[in-house]
Amino acid sequence: MQGYVAVQDGAFAESRRCFGELEDWMASEEAAGLQHAELEDQLDVRGRELLRRLFQDRLDLTAAREERRNDVRGEDGVVRTRAEKGRARPLVTRFGQVSVSRIAYRSPGRSNVHPLDAALNLPGEKHSHGLRKLTAIEAARGSIGAAGAAITRATGVRVGKRQLEEMVRRAAAHVEAF
Numbered sequence: 001m002q003g004y005v006a007v008q009d010g011a012f013a014e015s016r017r018c019f020g021e022l023e024d025w026m027a028s029e030e031a032a033g034l035q036h037a038e039l040e041d042q043l044d045v046r047g048r049e050l051l052r053r054l055f056q057d058r059l060d061l062t063a064a065r066e067e068r069r070n071d072v073r074g075e076d077g078v079v080r081t082r083a084e085k086g087r088a089r090p091l092v093t094r095f096g097q098v099s100v101s102r103i104a105y106r107s108p109g110r111s112n113v114h115p116l117d118a119a120l121n122l123p124g125e126k127h128s129h130g131l132r133k134l135t136a137i138e139a140a141r142g143s144i145g146a147a148g149a150a151i152t153r154a155t156g157v158r159v160g161k162r163q164l165e166e167m168v169r170r171a172a173a174h175v176e177a178f
Helices: 013-026 036-065 115-119 129-141 144-155 161-173
Strands: 082-093 096-106
Touching: 013 036, 036 082, 036 096, 082 129, 096 115, 129 144, 129 161, 144 161
Parallel strands: none
Antiparallel strands: 082 096
């Protein structure tokens, strides 16, 4: 099969387990006793968790495949000669929070450099581009409070009012460029 890449042992184990749990629940007497609206609501929540775990498993596989480099420089032009695997940062996505693990390249007295952040095009802050886009769309429709409620309804993710305001401000700063 063209484009097929074998995954490492254990890769996507969490999402496979989650899918199995979801499949078992769907076949259960509990699910069979639900009306369609209740079933739909439960599947929405449980399905988001499956998507979150798939996202996390993909990030974990990317981190496992990240190779150490010897040519990493910071914005200051200084080569970072020390490397530490497993430096994690949170990322809040439309599916919930995940953790991005990557190699941190260091030099005494200098800030760390994470090339994988750039390769994944991660935002500097903890909210994903997808969640930011949804925030901008919802905020344009009404108040920040209504935007937060709409995001929670659509994703199950709760974002604080101050974080929503900051995301909207950052999005508005780029309107002229658009």
